[in-house]
Amino acid sequence: MNNSEKQKGLIYIIPSPIGGTPPLEVLPISIKKVIDQLNHFIVENEKIGRRFIKKITPNKNQEELIISTLNKFTSKEDLSSYLEPCLSGVSIGILSDSGCPGIADPGAEIISLAHKFGVKVKPLIGPSSIILAMMSSGMNGQNFSFNGYLPIDDKNRTKAILKYQRISLKENQTQIFIETPYRSDKLFIEMLKVLDANTLLCIACDLSLNTEFIKTLPIAIWKKKKIILNKRPCIFIIQGAF
Template identity: 25%
Template sequence: MDNEKNVKKDGPGMLYLCATPIGNLEDITYRVLRVLSEADLIAAEDTRNSIKLLNHFEIKTPMTSYHEFNKYDKAKVLVDKILGGMDVAVITDAGTPGISDPGEELVKQCRAAGIRVTSLPGPAACITALTMSGRETRRFAFEAFLPADKNERKEVLAELACETRTMIIYEAPHRLTKTLAELQDTLGGDRLITICKELTKRYENSMEFTLESACEYYENNEPRGEYVLVIAGKSREQLKAEARKQWENMSVAEHVQMYMSQGMDKKEAMKAAAKDRGVSKRDIYQELEGKA
């Protein structure tokens, strides 16, 4: 494996995170195929699903299950096997292991045990959707699936309300309308969103909406397939405008006095108030002197 296999002869094996197609089998890489063929063991999220992939490419490597419900105990077993000299390849149902799946726990345990870990690049639904969305790509926040717990979900949504980066969320069809409604309530109906579904598959589709129009659309069109939501972040200009608006109910004199009561001298207090209101210090001075 690019001389990686030699590690096994002198000590522990390695953990290989192998990205598999999210729909189109042609997206698998030559390197992933080779590593899956040469590894001693493949840890698969769902062996029933993965056997179809392995059979398609005539890969005979033994498999074992590694999923959400056994990820802690099974990771310990896999770590012991790797320490004993085995090379283990991890595959998820689709995409890159460690992204919104139990591979994350195995990586943590391997690194804690001093095992070498490498990731073989390949498909990832979040990146695929982001790059085709038309939203800004320089900065983004990946949220995967929103939490099922109501309180945690509420907290995460509240955090997203002021997020300036593009946001990426995964969603299943039966929960899509509810999630869109929650996002509309939190982010506002005019927030732009690109909704991608069935990425790389025959019925791949992506549509741009406002959150309000997205809610209306899916009320009349039953969601089908797996979805990735790519949502525009809040603009910095809007954040500044909202910050300034909170001072509208306070007079300039009261605003300056507030800072002075905190220990600032008048000059510093005027400067701080000017910054809060998005105006110049001269404007604050003129207001206080009654010259505005």
């Protein structure tokens, strides 16, 4: 890339809804104003990205949009080329399929490159299921750790759950996990089996939707309840307790 001294464009980090809620019910009007100004976008999935843009700005000409995809198949060479408009003075918006780019979603790589090449990064306000769940859990919000996905292998997953419980007890640190929706019930059942009776578990499902469910209880109480998550997107949060 030719990093010239001319005025660079910005890279806007644009959140999107975390459920099927209409975008303008959960996103500030400032996001619409930004999208109105942009024609270059980096998205996780082009079809989903275009649909989101159309919902926010229905009169925007889709044929004028220049869309680049950012996912696990994106090469380092492609990543570098994605910033070319910014280096030429043209601003770009980055979108993930749901929530905030760069937080448990693609985006960090291109944002890191933006810093490297002196491109100003402008994050916009919007929903994050991780933060919403943490806010609603009643657990320690001064010291918490987001651990992403737990291992798929049963043995390694059990080890990870117990390790994070130990850390939580030792450091008074809240531990946050996510799981693929179709494995949510399996993870919940395993947590009931291996976590201590006093450990607090928060389950936050379908955040921002009409079917939203958020509850924090000790494992001993969870064991008495019949809960089926049924492939719903969930955030799991634990806090060790003596």
